[in-house]
Amino acid sequence: MHTLTDRLAGRAAVVTGAGSGIGRATALRLAAEGAAVTALDVVPASLESLAAEAAADAAAYGGRVRTAPVDIADEGSVVEAVGAAVAAHGRLDALVNAAAIHYGDHTHATTLERWNRILTVNLTGTFLVTREALPALLESPHGGVVVNFSSTSAFFAHPYMAAYSASKGAIMSFTHALALEYADRGLRAVSVVPGGVETPITGQTPANLPADVDWDKFAKLMPVLGRGTFGGPDDVAGVVAMLVSDDGRYVTGTEIRIDGGTHM
């Protein structure tokens, strides 16, 4: 990677879904640019490996990665984890809501339990973490920033993903409302819209699709950059770091699509 700046020095950030994939890359990227980061995830083992990775490269991360468990679908867990993060850092300047789950189903075969689970983790979880972080974000002298994770499935047809797509579309609407509601208090709220990024979620997608999946329906879902290969978590993490920094100071209430040109 090219030499990074310290444009986030003195900032504190919370990143959810930080044990894996894009959230993990984002937690490390924010720390590498100088932020003190609390990395939250529901899988303890993934947090242990993140902590070890950060500790192994003190030159890059400077001991700035703190890890803690959270289940964003559990209100009590979110209250405790976000409260502890704000207390540990003494402030909060940025929140990145990357945690999510994904299952594919025929819509006619989707159980209410599965529908509710996807909406609860992805959408309600994003709301709960944001709600708990807002009081501290609104105190940030830099202007607090919320970066939420939507998905190209919110804008373009992705088969078998009705619940997931609906959760990601709602996250975008939620983000718009936040951006206007708190703009006069210096807060910015932006959604990133990834697509075609190689992570455990995309790796597990084939196994999570119906047994009679029609692959022709995925014909329009391949990136054009990289000759059909997927991008990597760092391709998204760098954009999130820009949004969190002052380089993103004129960006709010909108979305940035990062999909290798899949949906041109």
Ligand SMILES: NC(=O)c1ccc[n+]([C@@H]2O[C@H](COP(=O)([O-])OP(=O)(O)OC[C@H]3O[C@@H](n4cnc5c(N)ncnc54)[C@H](O)[C@@H]3O)[C@@H](O)[C@H]2O)c1
């Ligand atoms: N990879 C892609 O191509 C792609 C495309 C569109 C959107 N996204 C979005 O990017 C974000 C990151 O996904 P990823 O691709 O890195 O997947 P990932 O599976 O690698 O990471 C998701 C993380 O969220 C965590 N998580 C799940 N449920 C949780 C809960 N209840 N509480 C706390 N943490 C929980 C998981 O443990 C995991 O570490 C997600 O919001 C995803 O929807 C990814």
